[in-house]
Amino acid sequence: MSKKVRVRFAPSPTGPLHIGGVRTALFNYLFAKKHGGDFVLRIEDTDQNRYVAGAEDYIVESLNWCGIPFDEGPEKNEKLGPYRQSERKHLYKQYADQLIANGKAYYAFDTSEQLDAHRKDHEIKGKTFIYNWHNRKKGRLVNSLVLSEEETKAKLSAGEHYVVRFKSPQDETLHLKDIIRGDISIDTNVLDDKILFKSDGMPTYHLANIVDDHLMEITHVIRGEEWLPSLALHQLLYDAFGWDAPEFAHLPLILKPTGKGKLSKRDGDKMGFPVFPLEYKAPDGTISRGYKEDGYFPEAVVNFLAFLGWNPGTEQEIFSLEDLIKHFDLERVNKAGARFDPDKTKWFNHHYMQQQLDLDLAKEFQVKNILLADVDINYITLVVGLIKERATFVSDFWELSHFFFVAPIDYDEKASKKAIKEDTADILSKVAELVNATDDFTVENLQTNIKGWITSNDIGFGKVMMPLRLALVGALQGPDVFDIMFMIGKRETIKRIEALVKSIGH
């Protein structure tokens, strides 16, 4: 009985896709897949002034990188295409005309300048200018409602610029439904007569959106909260056309980490985290960082995005895409805005890092560090296995593991103070001997030899282990000392111990 679920993600190609847009796309995707439906990408490029070349490709690449590809869209499975509104231009006029013919819309000839003047005028008087029943017949507006039929025709045939406005009803209370927010009532008297068709021959978002959603057989419109105020108009438009409206769900806004205002493009650079999925080079040359380039795994991005406004109601926080599809539910989406937490996104990334194959991480590590070009990949893989648990990004690896590849060139001052005592040189020399005497050079043998020596001579672990670590690493950091010795080998271990002994100056 129920139709197949079809949802759409309808971004405007005005620049890189904001992370909030990705979240909207993700929720659409999850909802569609959960119900075995289709996920449609439609490009809303009705504003020719704001068009940015390359933005559409960026959107497609972003969705693909996140692993949430669309089923239908530009150049892909075009069943009900085209999927760019600029290519559907010819479709919209007839619908605007239809509304005019049945009295639901009208021509307006006011210029932008005239309207601005009205708005300013009202502002001075402390009132709000609304282009609706309240003002449309008072004589100061020029439209087909106040003009005679002849005058209107004359203006049209004279080629005067006009727009088509929706005639919003008077004194009605609209009852709207939103899956997330429940019932919403609106007094139609506060609605203005929105422009449906612009003087440049293109429809506005409002008209195009309704016509396309209808033609593309969209069953659920899942979009950002900023559209909530337009919901009444959209419902009215469906009614005016005599079409069944889809169901609506308005997603909560994504707020800045400071909590004030919605997350904007500039917040990222200011606070040191990306707001875009992929790096973006603007036509003017400025570069915005992306999650991908910053070293985030797509799984982590999807996971934290899913939790921006939604939660499963259980204590599970780690969700694969498949899990999300299984558990996602619009009813469980929050109404309140979701504050973006950069630390939590790192936490997710750390988690997904642990699940990556050491070999894959090692390959990436090698590519990003020239110094590793000639190092055996198997060795790098072993190193990665030892240090990845304390890394969030692959870019952390070098900092955490350089001593596996190169000997320390100097010793951290604070660490030296802490580790080096009067008898340190003697102790280290003895340790070097022990290392040298360990023929079968394994972690286990090193441990039993050195630890055994410490306990049998009653020296104290700190006095031995700390300077030993300092010798090997150059600081009091890194994984288990015995692992390090084993990895760099007997000769290198002894070399480094002797280097420290020498530097102490005994």
Place this chain on the structure above:
RNA sequence: GCUCUAUUAGCAUAGUGGUUUAGUGCAUCCGACUUUCUAUCGGAAGACAAGGGUUCGAUUCCCUUAUAGAGUACCA
């Protein structure tokens, strides 16, 4: 201004008209890992915006206030 929306600890959130001493995660602090640590493990501290109702009883329902956000374009 007007319209709409929200408000649980530093932050994100769970949850409910009465055994809830309000659960979880991030961050913080403290311990442990026979001694690195920004990792891991264990523990601690920390919240129902305010005021009115409704009710035997409200964090949970209603109203008001405060605060915050969104929209208010020939942008989407």
